[in-house]
Amino acid sequence: NAGVMQNPRHLVRRRGQEARLRCSPMKGHSHVYWYRQLPEEGLKFMVYLQKENIIDESGMPKERFSAEFPKEGPSILRIQQVVRGDSAAYFCASSPSGGGRNEQFFGPGTRLTVL
Amino acid sequence: KQEVTQIPAALSVPEGENLVLNCSFTDSAIYNLQWFRQDPGKGLTSLLLIQSSQREQTSGRLNASLDKSSGRSTLYIAASQPGDSATYLCAVMLENDMRFGAGTRLTVKP
Numbered sequence: 001n002a003g004v005m006q007n008p009r010h011l012v013r014r015r016g017q018e019a020r021l022r023c024s025p026m027k028g029h030s031h032v033y034w035y036r037q038l039p040e041e042g043l044k045f046m047v048y049l050q051k052e053n054i055i056d057e058s059g060m061p062k063e064r065f066s067a068e069f070p071k072e073g074p075s076i077l078r079i080q081q082v083v084r085g086d087s088a089a090y091f092c093a094s095s096p097s098g099g100g101r102n103e104q105f106f107g108p109g110t111r112l113t114v115l
Numbered sequence: 116k117q118e119v120t121q122i123p124a125a126l127s128v129p130e131g132e133n134l135v136l137n138c139s140f141t142d143s144a145i146y147n148l149q150w151f152r153q154d155p156g157k158g159l160t161s162l163l164l165i166q167s168s169q170r171e172q173t174s175g176r177l178n179a180s181l182d183k184s185s186g187r188s189t190l191y192i193a194a195s196q197p198g199d200s201a202t203y204l205c206a207v208m209l210e211n212d213m214r215f216g217a218g219t220r221l222t223v224k225p
Contacts, residue, residue: 033212042119042204042215043159056211091158093213100146100208108158 002027004094004107012113019079019086021110025094031055032075033104034067037089049075050098082114117142121205121216128195129224136190136219138205143183146208150179150190153202153218162203163190195223 005024013019025032030051035043048056049069060067064082069075079086089111093104118141128134138148147166151159163172163179165188171180178191192199202218 035213035215040217042121042217043206043213045212045214048211059212098211100210103147103149103161103164104208104213106151106159106161111156 004029004092004105006090006092006107006110008110009108010111010113012115013082014115015083016081019082019112019114021077021079021090021092021112022074023077023092023094023107024074025092026105029094029096029105031095031098031102032069033093033095034075034077035091035093037091037109039088043091046077048098055098079112082112084114087112087114117145117207117209117214119205119207119214119216121203121219123219124217125220125222127222127224130195130197132195132223133191133193134195134221136192136203136205136221138188138190138216140186140188140207140214143186144209145183146210148179148181148188149206149208149213150177150188151204151206153204155202159204192221195221197223197225199223 034046037043045059047067064080066078089109091109092107095102122137149164150162165181176193202220204218206213206215
């Protein structure tokens, strides 16, 4: 049973370009969470999605950032018109169901560098 | 608002020492608490997960305790080794998300 998969592992973009980060949850998991880790900081929650629904996006920046988890395929975190401050590691986690009692399993992360 | 604090921010010890990493959180309404290890430029490795009803968990040379009422957890590492050098993150589980501390960067010198 493969773990949470993220791709690409490393992504380089120039300012103003778009970045698309993908997350495939563990088999049987229908809940996905995105976190961002800025340099020298802990992880910060961004968004929680269930298939075709955004449950909690309280940690998402109001502009340029969006997330989806379609019925088929991976979850996508999309950053439009990237700026240098978006450079960070973006981690995805998944769980079999929602609620705080379910452990989240983390992927290896995507490291975004904005030039 | 839940805030998670880890002390110290960095720690350097000689090989073989026993050590304690501290984690505190401001709101005791948590489902569980988890300790992770993160190597430079890498992902998270889960070390121990303590459910809110539990007091401690052990795995090999690691022991984690949880005192929910006082908002504290400790990670005890026995007989430290150079391979233990990494950043250790503490996180508490809320209804929809996890809140992380900034981590303790541990260096174990041979």
